[in-house]
Amino acid sequence: MKVRREVLSRLHRLFYDGNRHREYASIWAMKTESLNLLLSPDEMAEADRLTIQKGVPEFELMQNAGQVVADYVRVNFSPCTVGVVCGPGNNGGDGFVVARLLRDAGWFVKLTFMGARDRLGEAARQHLDLWGAEDSPINDLLDECDLLIDGLFGAGLDRDVVGTFAELIKRMNRTRKPIVAIDMPSGIDGATGAVRGAAIRAVASVSFFRLKPGHFLLPGKSYCGDVHLGQIGILDAVLPRIGGKVWHNGPDLWQIPPYEAQGHKYSRGHCLVLSGDALSGGAARLSAMAALRSGAGLVSLFGDKAALEVQAHHVTEIMLKPAPLEKLLQDERFNSLVLGPGAGVTNALRDKVLSTIAAQRGCVLDADALMAFESDPKSLFDHIHRYGGDNIVLTPHGGEFARLFGKMDEAESKIEMVRIAAEASGAQVLLKGADTVIGAPDGRVVINSNAPAILATAGSGDVLAGIIGGMLARGMSGIDAACGGAFIHGACAQGFGKEGMIASDLVAKLPEVLMAVDK
Numbered sequence: 001m002k003v004r005r006e007v008l009s010r011l012h013r014l015f016y017d018g019n020r021h022r023e024y025a026s027i028w029a030m031k032t033e034s035l036n037l038l039l040s041p042d043e044m045a046e047a048d049r050l051t052i053q054k055g056v057p058e059f060e061l062m063q064n065a066g067q068v069v070a071d072y073v074r075v076n077f078s079p080c081t082v083g084v085v086c087g088p089g090n091n092g093g094d095g096f097v098v099a100r101l102l103r104d105a106g107w108f109v110k111l112t113f114m115g116a117r118d119r120l121g122e123a124a125r126q127h128l129d130l131w132g133a134e135d136s137p138i139n140d141l142l143d144e145c146d147l148l149i150d151g152l153f154g155a156g157l158d159r160d161v162v163g164t165f166a167e168l169i170k171r172m173n174r175t176r177k178p179i180v181a182i183d184m185p186s187g188i189d190g191a192t193g194a195v196r197g198a199a200i201r202a203v204a205s206v207s208f209f210r211l212k213p214g215h216f217l218l219p220g221k222s223y224c225g226d227v228h229l230g231q232i233g234i235l236d237a238v239l240p241r242i243g244g245k246v247w248h249n250g251p252d253l254w255q256i257p258p259y260e261a262q263g264h265k266y267s268r269g270h271c272l273v274l275s276g277d278a279l280s281g282g283a284a285r286l287s288a289m290a291a292l293r294s295g296a297g298l299v300s301l302f303g304d305k306a307a308l309e310v311q312a313h314h315v316t317e318i319m320l321k322p323a324p325l326e327k328l329l330q331d332e333r334f335n336s337l338v339l340g341p342g343a344g345v346t347n348a349l350r351d352k353v354l355s356t357i358a359a360q361r362g363c364v365l366d367a368d369a370l371m372a373f374e375s376d377p378k379s380l381f382d383h384i385h386r387y388g389g390d391n392i393v394l395t396p397h398g399g400e401f402a403r404l405f406g407k408m409d410e411a412e413s414k415i416e417m418v419r420i421a422a423e424a425s426g427a428q429v430l431l432k433g434a435d436t437v438i439g440a441p442d443g444r445v446v447i448n449s450n451a452p453a454i455l456a457t458a459g460s461g462d463v464l465a466g467i468i469g470g471m472l473a474r475g476m477s478g479i480d481a482a483c484g485g486a487f488i489h490g491a492c493a494q495g496f497g498k499e500g501m502i503a504s505d506l507v508a509k510l511p512e513v514l515m516a517v518d519k
């Protein structure tokens with residue numbers, strides 16, 4: 001009897017403790033100085049200011065900024081006639097440097113300065129003097145140059161572009177000549193990606209120190225062309241003082257727990273996916289397959305027996321659990337749940353969500369699991385705050401988001417919307433769309449930008465929910481699983497190609513993508 005108890009207790013440790021030990025690990029703490037950090041124009045100006053305060057001359061920063069742009073042009077274009085359009089601020093100052101460096105390299109360069117010399121800052125004025133050549137009439141520049149450099153406005157854009165400047169931007173676009181933007185395409189708001197009146201459509205944007213949210217949020221992203229980042233002498237050491245909290249998604253931000261030599265299927269977690277009824281089971285099946293392919297040790301569909309009998313005709317590696325959820329939740333090995341895809345908006349679903357939260361399991365609440373709280377979102381949020389939401393991921397698309405959190409017309413961008421929603425709900429909020437933004441309750445926000453438009457196909461969101469469920473089962477924290485899931489989902493679609501993709505093709509791409517992001 002004693003031996004049996006010892007064996008049982010060893011097995012229990014093996015199955016549970018290893019799992020619990022690794023459960024919901026996060027590697028986020030060290031990311032303040034990450035190259036994935038995104039700075040708003042105001043934060044960027046503060047980084048400039050602090051660097052200059054530490055003794056780096058502004059003249060030198062501007063010289064380096066111009067150098068980075070000129071180098072980009074020389075690497076990516078053949079020598080040609082270049083027209084540099086310079087605005088009234090330091091973005092124009094960078095333009096003076098680009099013009100001089102390309103001229104020094106033997107390119108034929110024209111420059112039009114759309115400002116007043118005496119209103120320039122000291123560094124920009126010095127660089128204008130070093131350029132030293134005659135201004136070209138804008139008509140000549142637009143007609144005669146093969147390549148345009150946009151140095152009109154960058155981080156200093158603080159209002160809508162109207163009048164002469166708006167007309168100039170439209171004329172530059174109408175030339176259909178390639179335009180390389182310095183920092184941001186003029187007219188794009190670096191903090192929000194919004195078009196402020198009119199904006200340059202660039203083939204490339206060359207930015208400095210850290211990229212800006214506007215490079216990745218729509219519509220800004222579609223105006224930027226290729227985005228290139230260069231270092232110009234701004235000090236990483238100033239970043240902790242700025243305390244930026246927005247990142248661009250990528251594998252450097254999270255880590256999928258590796259397969260351990262001594263591991264077994266339970267140490268990689270067991271994901272439960274709620275099946276829809278007998279006629280609506282496909283969505284949950286897509287989630288379940290995605291969770292299994294994402295490396296959950298085991299995946300089971302649960303729900304009504306009649307629905308599971310239909311599922312039995314379709315699944316092989318996935319198990320079927322007809323037991324009630326309350327009973328299933330007594331087994332600690334079920335460490336991750338996906339609720340919502342194809343589930344139907346019912347009170348029973350509402351109860352399942354509340355039970356899952358109270359049982360403190362990692363979970364993805366998608367689609368109907370969110371809509372079940374449309375009339376009383378506060379009851380969901382209160383429950384999450386009460387039991388803890390670190391490992392809970394809500395995955396609304398725009399319509400579901402508005403119904404759960406309100407329209408938020410006042411919010412200046414998706415970043416702010418998601419931040420408010422994550423704080424209000426106490427969970428991670430992943431706002432799906434052509435640009436996906438993920439927020440954690442502590443204010444961290446991540447922008448995912450690798451998703452191609454072919455992802456807008458039936459069932460693709462179900463696959464995303466399943467990937468995140470699989471990541472939670474493997475022991476990632478809610479924010480890591482949400483970010484990892486969104487990136488991997490986008491990469492699967494990119495890997496597929498341009499036409500003909502259906503949601504289950506994403507599942508088939510998972511092994512390749514998971515191997516590629518493995519560090």
Ligand SMILES: NC(=O)C1=CN([C@@H]2O[C@H](COP(=O)(O)OP(=O)(O)OC[C@H]3O[C@@H](n4cnc5c(N)ncnc54)[C@H](OP(=O)(O)O)[C@@H]3O)[C@@H](O)[C@H]2O)[C@@H](O)CC1
Pocket residue numbers: 045048049058061062065087088089090091092093094152153154155156157158159160161162165182183184208232
């Ligand atoms: N600081 C540094 O050390 C470094 C900065 N660097 C570079 O500087 C850039 C930021 O420079 P910045 O702050 O001077 O602003 P910038 O983007 O040139 O535009 C502001 C000017 O435009 C005007 N203006 C604004 N909106 C307008 C509108 N809608 N319509 C019309 N006018 C408008 C506004 O004039 P206002 O009329 O408000 O007086 C102001 O004169 C940054 O993107 C990077 O390229 C690098 O050199 C590295 C070192």
Ligand SMILES: Nc1ncnc2c1ncn2[C@@H]1O[C@H](COP(=O)(O)OP(=O)(O)O)[C@@H](O)[C@H]1O
Pocket residue numbers: 397432433434435436451452453454455456457458459460461462463464489
């Ligand atoms: N134009 C687009 N470009 C990139 N990704 C998109 C686009 N439209 C939708 N997506 C992505 O496709 C998925 C669609 O999910 P969802 O709206 O839940 O659809 P479904 O319910 O059919 O699965 C989301 O991950 C979303 O971010």
Ligand SMILES: [K+]
Pocket residue numbers: 091150151152153154181182183184185186
């Ligand atoms: K610009």
